[in-house]
Every structure is written in C-alpha cells, then in structure tokens.
Amino acid sequence: xxxxxxxxxxxxxxxxxxxxxxxxxxxxxxxxxxxxxxxxxxxxxxxxxxxxxxxxxxxxxxxxxxx
Numbered sequence: 001x002x003x004x005x006x007x008x009x010x011x012x013x014x015x016x017x018x019x020x021x022x023x024x025x026x027x028x029x030x031x032x033x034x035x036x037x038x039x040x041x042x043x044x045x046x047x048x049x050x051x052x053x054x055x056x057x058x059x060x061x062x063x064x065x066x067x
Contacts (some may be wrong), residue, residue, distance in 0.1 A: 001064050005036050008061040011054060025053035 012022060019033050026049040035042050051057060 002067055003039060003041070004063050004065045005039060005061065007059075007063060008036065008050070011056065011060060015054070022050065022053065026050045 012019065017025075019037070022028070023030060023033050026046075028046055028049060032042055032046055047058060047062070050061060054061070
C-alpha cells in the first residue's frame, strides 16, 4: 500500500496555489515538497503543517492506494 498526494495537488489547483506558495504557507522545505511530489514518505509533522496552512484534514490531501 502506498500513499497518493493527488488530492493535495488538486486542492492547490482549486485554490489557485502553486507548490512554492504551499512551501511558504506551511514552512516546509523544497526538499520536502519534492518528496511529496514523488510520493515519498514525509513526517506527520509536515502533513500537519500542510493541513493547518490549507485549513483542511488529512483526508483532503492524501489517500492510501493499493499498488
């Protein structure tokens, strides 16, 4: 089972935000954004900061998918 962040990218598009905007809003590094882009593991702290910055829940930005 892997994690998909497609919901996050759709949310950014819907809110007319760029990944760089999210980096600043959630105070995450470019390296961390790159990990998200490639579906790599990130800490729950990072996910929490993203949710707080976008005023959403984990269900709104990620989902588990079967390979």
